[in-house]
Amino acid sequence: MLLTIALLLFATFGANVVMGSMGLGGFLGDVSEMLTLFAATIFFVAVILQKEAAEKKSK
Template identity: 55%
Template structure:
């Protein structure tokens, strides 16, 4: 779930950057863009930590 949410956030960031490069118009401000990228990073880290914890539990410690 966290990985999918991270992918969605990164897709929004990428779409904003691509739209800005192509047309000069963006739907996010600089601060909004930073917050979306930060949220994508946090969600990605949460997904990785959750997967590592699941592997550790599966391995028995």
């Protein structure tokens, strides 16, 4: 679940960057783009920590 959210947020960020580089104008502003990437990073770190905890628990 968390990984899906992280991937969706990163895909949103990536789509905004691609649209901006093609000259179509991005749909996110500077601050919202930064917050989207930050949220994707937070969710990704949460997934990694969950996987590490599960691996540690199984040993």
